[in-house]
Amino acid sequence: GVMRMEVSAPDPNIAAQFSRRLIDYAEERVDHLSAEKRQDALKTAKQSLADAKEERRDAQRRLVALQEGTLLDPTGQIAAIRNLIANVELQLQDKQLALNTMLANTRPNAARLAALRSEITVLEAELAKQNARLNDATDGGDSLASQTAEIKMAEADLLTTDMVLQAALETMRQSDIEANKQVRYLTVSVNPVPSQEASYPRSFENTILAFLVFSGIYLLISLTASVLREQVSA
Secondary structure, three states, rough: OOOOHHHHHHOOHHHHHHHHHHHHHHHHHHHHHHHHHHHHHHHHHHHHHHHHHHHHHHHHHHHHHHHHHHHOOOOOOOOOHHHHHHHHHHHHHHHHHHHHHHOOOOOOOOOHHHHHHHHHHHHHHHHHHHHHHHHHHOOOOOOHHHHHHHHHHHHHHHHHHHHHHHHHHHHHHHHHHHHHHOOOOOOOOOOOOOOOOOOOHHHHHHHHHHHHHHHHHHHHHHHHHHHHHHHOOO
């Protein structure tokens, strides 16, 4: 905005000095308000950065705690169980095929037949055991699948906090740059100079004003006197 300032004083030099002092004071106020605004923005950015760092540390601690609570990779462990089940099923199929082939013989070897049946029983028990492990790994709140999901969520939270921290660092950098910049200025278009002619008192204007005032008083007195004469004569 533009502001026009006029200072009146008994002496022109004193008026010019007052003007300079007022301009200096206005410049100090503008600088103070600008610096206060920049410092507030910088303080807010620092607090946001500190909060982002703390949130990232919390997310990292949670991820580390989950990883420490799981000795093996849950996803890899589930895959290993499935591979083991596939191998056991393949062996079981081979043994059952061999048993069926031997039973098709009219005079099977009794010892060999008993051994095959024993191996099939062992493989079936192992298959049931591994299926139970797989069910335990994929079902329930403490299952490997649940642990995997928790670790994935913790990793996603850590990634989110990393992005928030990066944004806070960028905001902090911009605020630091803005804090070193002057965003408000007071520009003086015309420097104060002592007046060559006195602006006050304004003789002509004061004379006209006095004439009008006295004329009004005269008219008021005349009207009052006329009214009084009419009342007395009546």
